[in-house]
Amino acid sequence: MHLIAGLHHVTAIASNPQRNLDFYTEVLGLRFVKKTVNFDDPGTYHFYFGDDTGAPGTILTFFPWPHAKKGTVGVGEVLATAFSIPTGSFAYWTGRLRSLNLTYNESTRFGAQVIGLADPDGMRLELIEHAETHAGSAPRYSDVPPASAIQGFYGVTLLERRVEPTAALLGVMKLKELAHDGDYVRFAPAGDALGRYVDVLVNPKAQPGRQGAGSVHHIAFRNTDDADQLAWHATLAAIVGVTPVQERTYFRSIYFREPGGVLFEMATNTPGFLIDEPIESLGEALRIPEWYEPQRHIIEAQLLPLTLHKFSPTLQEVEQ
Numbered sequence: 001m002h003l004i005a006g007l008h009h010v011t012a013i014a015s016n017p018q019r020n021l022d023f024y025t026e027v028l029g030l031r032f033v034k035k036t037v038n039f040d041d042p043g044t045y046h047f048y049f050g051d052d053t054g055a056p057g058t059i060l061t062f063f064p065w066p067h068a069k070k071g072t073v074g075v076g077e078v079l080a081t082a083f084s085i086p087t088g089s090f091a092y093w094t095g096r097l098r099s100l101n102l103t104y105n106e107s108t109r110f111g112a113q114v115i116g117l118a119d120p121d122g123m124r125l126e127l128i129e130h131a132e133t134h135a136g137s138a139p140r141y142s143d144v145p146p147a148s149a150i151q152g153f154y155g156v157t158l159l160e161r162r163v164e165p166t167a168a169l170l171g172v173m174k175l176k177e178l179a180h181d182g183d184y185v186r187f188a189p190a191g192d193a194l195g196r197y198v199d200v201l202v203n204p205k206a207q208p209g210r211q212g213a214g215s216v217h218h219i220a221f222r223n224t225d226d227a228d229q230l231a232w233h234a235t236l237a238a239i240v241g242v243t244p245v246q247e248r249t250y251f252r253s254i255y256f257r258e259p260g261g262v263l264f265e266m267a268t269n270t271p272g273f274l275i276d277e278p279i280e281s282l283g284e285a286l287r288i289p290e291w292y293e294p295q296r297h298i299i300e301a302q303l304l305p306l307t308l309h310k311f312s313p314t315l316q317e318v319e320q
């Protein structure tokens with residue numbers, strides 16, 4: 001059984017699909033690596049954003065439900081999702097957000113400066129400088145210069161009334177308590193992989209929220225491969241309810257709920273997003289599972305049309 005390296009992906013709920021697509025590609029400069037449907041509800045999209053290849057540790061996914069009501073974050077939920085930005089890029093990002101007329105705030109946590117902002121559905125995001133040894137590759141269709149591009153996840157913050165039950169499960173997953181900062185407790189696995197920080201903000205009076213647009217649905221940690229996942233399944237099954245392995249086309253998954261209420265997943269690093277599309281055109285065609293192909297025209301008719309504004313590197317040179 002291998003150590004959990006860090007986050008594999010974070011999955012959240014959005015409302016307007018086009019607005020979600022535009023924000024993550026044109027504001028944050030992520031690559032749209034897969035346009036597919038919710039396997040449980042194929043009349044709705046499932047979007048994947050990430051680095052140039054959608055490497056594990058860089059993937060933010062959304063269920064954009066056009067009629068989703070705005071959620072409120074509460075206890076047992078993910079409070080904020082943090083991206084890792086290159087050291088020295090803080091001023092680039094604050095300048096970029098200002099030039100786009102987006103509001104943000106600056107704070108300090110565990111000695112690091114944090115840019116806090118919200119996506120169009122109110123999902124709380126953070127940008128934190130960090131020297132990464134395994135940074136993702138910069139997206140090829142982005143106007144964010146590669147030297148400032150988001151490198152992948154930094155980590156997540158969970159809101160909990162008590163830290164101990166969550167700490168116990170994280171301990172089984174080999175995420176150790178690293179430090180305290182005010183009401184925050186930080187956990188991380190050994191190593192220096194992307195997306196390794198899990199912060200718990202402890203607030204005994206935190207109230208339940210309501211899942212909706214802007215809410216994180218679940219977070220997934222990385223498993224090296226199928227054998228590694230099965231070994232983790234056996235370990236987890238002894239202490240918590242865990243689902244059988246689910247086929248997700250781009251990875252395989254098991255799900256379990258941590259004692260504080262956050263839905264956790266473990267997802268395999270393989271096979272990845274290049275399994276059904278060439279790297280040059282990732283995210284451009286609607287990919288649906290084979291079993292839905294006979295109904296493709298019906299599914300497509302239910303989905304809102306989308307426009308992916310691909311930033312051309314040639315255009316970037318001209319504009320600079």
Ligand code: ZN
Binds near residue numbers: 011
């Ligand atoms: Zn997932």
